[in-house]
Amino acid sequence: MRPAGGAGRGRRELRTGLLWTAPWWLGFLFFLAVPMGMSLYISFCDYPLLQPPVFIGTANYAALAGDPVFGKVLVNTLVFAALAIPLGTVLAILLAVLLNQNLPGQGLFRTCLFVPTVVPLVGAALVWLWLLNPEYGLINAALRPLAPLASGANELIAALGGGRRLSWLSELAAGPQWLSSPHWAMAALVLISLWGVGSAVVIYLAGLQEIPVDLYEAAMLDGASAARRFWHVTLPGLSPVILFNVITGLIGTWQIFALPYVLMRGEQGPGRSTYFYTMYLFDNAFRYLKMGYASAMAWIQLLIMLLLTGLVFWVGRRTVHYRGG
């Protein structure tokens, strides 16, 4: 039985609790829940921002289905995510494993890897513009020895395939025009995205140090090679961290905006090859004044991200190992 006055005290505690958490729930309500509700409503409207919205049902969603530019940015974003996340993950894990070795200068290497993540994007983009310069850039200079190989491979393909050459291979042979070729612009962006791998490396490093040493010792006693220890101890031990990084990476790649915007000087790229989902969303909202259309895009983006995140979690249920779980 509750003591007398318990209800009153409970109400008082509730009031106090609500008061102290007010900054969060008021913020949530007014800056997230209400705008999201409005955005959902606007996605069913024609809303050019400067006039009140007019309800048009599902017309925005139907128009998106037939919009070739929407299809293009969707594919671009998917391709970018499909390339940048796995490459970034593999590279970050390998670098973290290397940095986890007890070697002299370890701190210096860790710092060097992390520094690019604190370099302002605009500065980094300017450096990359020079590195990717098709005539005088270091990357094409490094690739130049591959030119005869690429050329030879293309000739072989032409001989086998009735004279048809692969244009991207021809471009590789001539030195890729990184930012002005639709075949190479995406590759350039993926390459640059790897520049910021340092922050993931730091998280993986922390994860590696959480893996119990006795697991490695037991594996060594059982005669496991370094590769088998990596595969059977390191990777399972890191899997919760990998899951976290993949999900945050997924969200990050779906929101990519600043990097292509700065690098392509606000342009959509050759053949719209570096035009991404959020860039098109921004253009629709604030340049074309199609806020309803942009809101519909935002909701589709949210659904896609939920779907992909759910998929990653579903895969994670089978592959992620939690200690004690």
Next chain:
Amino acid sequence: MNVRGLIVTLVLGLPAGGLLLFGPRGQYDAPPGRVVVRYWEKWTGAEGATMARLVERFNRTVGAERNIWVQYIAVSNIEQRTLIATAGGDPPDIAGLYDYIVPQYADQGALRPLEEEARAAGIALDALRPIWLEIGRYRGTLYALPSTPYTIALYYNRTLLRAAGLDPDRPPATLAELSEYARRLTRTETYGLPGGGTGTRIVQAGFTPSTAMLGWWPWVWPCFFDGRLWDGQRFTLDTPAGRAAVRWLADLRRAQGPERMLSFEGTAGAIESAQNPFLAGQVAMVFQGPWLTNWIARYAPELDYGVAPFPSVTAERRHAFASTDVLVIPSSARHPREAMTFLAFVLRQDVLEELCREHNKLSPFREPLPDFYARHPNPHIRVFEELAASPYVFGYPSMPTWLRVMDESKQLLNLVLRDPDQADAALEAAQRKADAIVREYEAMAARRRGAGR
């Protein structure tokens, strides 16, 4: 709540409440009793300082007499900010926008018609060159007044012309001549490949319409073939002028080699630096505005260059592209009358010409004051002025869907420059997209009218 909780609440809450109630309220120091007119402008640096000085002069003189205080606020991304502020019901009283945005905002009812009020405020609209008023009109109504206008001309490197055996005092007068000059001014060099063999690369281009190399107006070319892109109902790329322009671009590209040119264009340095392709001697002729003279003076003062009207398809009909920064009053501005008083001050010939001169721009007046030319920092300013007076001068297409259509025009140019053999197909595809954009906008507008908005 216990005593400790109360103390914590007071310690945290009182300063917060105090800041809210008595905290800073902005950085202007308007004398009491004056109506504060908020003026958003995109200019910063020296350009912004000039306007700030004029604002200060207004506040000291006319503003003091009329009880008005103009607050000059430099705003980045001014189009988006003005848009959001207007949508939020709290726009500035005056905004300094770009001219191409005027039809879009005017069509949404976001701008205040200015003609009657401007005349009533004593602004001598008839003293302005017709093109600057035409640019500010949308469907016959004046929504924007010119602030710092400009035209675009041909800058050419006299040293490179001389080196190519061309007369530096005779720049190309027709597009056919421009192509011929471009061919003669394009230079290549041979370089060795690893493992033997050689390759060639372009080290100097005569002319390129690429956006990477100062070709900032990718849609403009049909206009130099006697075409006009917007007839009030349709954005027309597939006219004889549009087709001729695309063929000209494709031929120019083929003559230079599309792949080599793409590689070359990838080497362009930052525009506002010594690596600017024209300043660095990479490109011999460019389609640019009066500001290029500033950059030459700053980064390449020894450059021997000339400025001439950009060639057209015939030497008789010299087409010229004109554009201007504009001043508008949003329709929901709080102090439109006071804003117009300020605009009347800025549009005074002595004041506006001071602004234009310091921005290295043209005078928008039919007859500039003698002092304007005498003190103008750009020795070629008369060339730009003559272009503004040309009967063949044109501005941005006055269409509310301009930004979308311009993006398609940009894609068209990119496709032609990358693969000139696909030029005709690319033009047809761009026309279909432009038609679809206009159709969609009209359907939306009709639906809106049907909804009584």
